[in-house]
Amino acid sequence: MSKGVLLVNLGSPDSTDPKDVKRYLGEFLMDERVIDVPYWARTLLVKGIVLNTRPKKSAEAYKKIWWEEGSPLIVLSERLQAKIDSLTSIPIALSMRYGNPDILSGLQELNDKGVDEVLLFPLYPQFAMATTETILVLAEELRQKHFPDMKFTTVPPFYNHPDYIRVLAESISERLEGVDFQHLLFSYHGVPERHIRKSDVTKSHCKIDGTCCQSPSVAHQFCYRHQCFETTRLVAEYLGLKENTYSVSFQSRLGFDPWLQPYTDRTIERFGKQGMKKLAIVTPAFVSDCLETLEEIAMEGEEIFHEVGGKEFTVVPCLNDRQDWVNVLSRWIDEWAFKKPVKA
Numbered sequence: 001m002s003k004g005v006l007l008v009n010l011g012s013p014d015s016t017d018p019k020d021v022k023r024y025l026g027e028f029l030m031d032e033r034v035i036d037v038p039y040w041a042r043t044l045l046v047k048g049i050v051l052n053t054r055p056k057k058s059a060e061a062y063k064k065i066w067w068e069e070g071s072p073l074i075v076l077s078e079r080l081q082a083k084i085d086s087l088t089s090i091p092i093a094l095s096m097r098y099g100n101p102d103i104l105s106g107l108q109e110l111n112d113k114g115v116d117e118v119l120l121f122p123l124y125p126q127f128a129m130a131t132t133e134t135i136l137v138l139a140e141e142l143r144q145k146h147f148p149d150m151k152f153t154t155v156p157p158f159y160n161h162p163d164y165i166r167v168l169a170e171s172i173s174e175r176l177e178g179v180d181f182q183h184l185l186f187s188y189h190g191v192p193e194r195h196i197r198k199s200d201v202t203k204s205h206c207k208i209d210g211t212c213c214q215s216p217s218v219a220h221q222f223c224y225r226h227q228c229f230e231t232t233r234l235v236a237e238y239l240g241l242k243e244n245t246y247s248v249s250f251q252s253r254l255g256f257d258p259w260l261q262p263y264t265d266r267t268i269e270r271f272g273k274q275g276m277k278k279l280a281i282v283t284p285a286f287v288s289d290c291l292e293t294l295e296e297i298a299m300e301g302e303e304i305f306h307e308v309g310g311k312e313f314t315v316v317p318c319l320n321d322r323q324d325w326v327n328v329l330s331r332w333i334d335e336w337a338f339k340k341p342v343k344a
């Protein structure tokens with residue numbers, strides 16, 4: 001058997017043209033694991049309401065962060081792929097769950113190189129139905145339809161892996177060296193609370209309260225909220241952060257359902273109103289900088305903080321193509337390719 005890797009990230013529109021943004025949002029939001037309501041209700045909501053207003057607004061936001069080479073998320077993912085490729089001896093392909101390059105083209109590229117054993121590598125530290133699960137489900141559908149002889153292995157969420165924690169913590173301490181900050185906010189992408197309950201394999205553990213995510217449970221294998229808290233706890237431990245000098249919040253909510261709380265925008269506002277002047281923020285749900293980090297946090301978040309009296313707002317970049325991160329990913333891939341188990 002011949003081995004290869006498919007890195008998969010979320011994806012971006014092809015350009016900042018509202019038509020491209022509309023096509024991308026249509027594919028993204030019609031995913032039943034992103035907006036998890038019956039098909040008729042999703043169609044009504046997405047095609048009848050969201051796609052009539054959101055693409056124009058989102059296109060304006062994308063214009064603020066777009067690079068000459070294209071979407072930061074795609075460009076940074078491509079740089080990561082190229083660097084890993086230069087360190088490993090097996091083919092490394094890159095796909096996006098939505099937009100281009102799609103998962104089918106990534107699998108085709110590997111297939112054309114003679115690969116019949118693929119390591120599926122969702123580029124998300126924490127499990128979520130709207131991220132990891134939807135990648136694995138679509139990839140499996142495509143495998144059955146187009147490449148029935150291909151074999152898949154999946155990289156599990158690495159939210160608590162010591163290598164990931166070390167690199168994330170080092171990236172934070174590098175960015176914050178010499179920066180005087182009062183609080184470090186760990187802002188994760190939010191999900192509707194309903195998603196957390198749906199992913200609870202025990203169907204009884206998850207209460208979305210102060211205790212469930214801290215009490216041991218098999219449910220945590222698929223609990224995004226627990227995994228965000230664990231990443232935070234382990235990084236705080238690594239950096240020796242004192243209690244009450246860091247906290248967790250959830251950003252990017254959409255719609256009227258309750259999403260995971262506290263919300264990042266309200267948290268930033270509250271901190272400023274309480275008199276905090278120097279806030280640092282890190283976004284560990286994303287391994288590549290993107291709209292949600294470069295616009296929502298670094299631009300909008302800073303504006304909110306300044307409006308309520310905050311002075312210094314420091315954003316830690318995502319891991320992107322940092323060399324220590326590239327080294328870790330290349331080593332995990334080699335461990336798999338040369339028959340050593342990838343540590344969970």
Ligand SMILES: C=CC1=C(C)c2cc3[nH]c(cc4nc(cc5[nH]c(cc1n2)c(C)c5CCC(=O)O)C(CCC(=O)O)=C4C)c(C)c3C=C
Nearest residue numbers: 010011012034058073128130131189191254285290291292
């Ligand atoms: C409406 C439901 C959404 C869920 C659930 C959701 C979960 C989720 N998303 C990410 C990562 C990213 N999301 C990004 C953009 C983005 N997300 C949503 C909606 C949901 N996300 C929308 C509508 C958008 C598009 C932009 C907008 O109109 O506001 C991005 C950035 C993409 C880019 O091109 O830069 C990322 C990355 C995670 C990790 C997650 C659940 C854990």
Ligand SMILES: [Fe+2]
Nearest residue numbers: 189190252292
């Ligand atoms: Fe999102």
Ligand SMILES: [Fe+2]
Nearest residue numbers: 206208212213
């Ligand atoms: Fe929980």
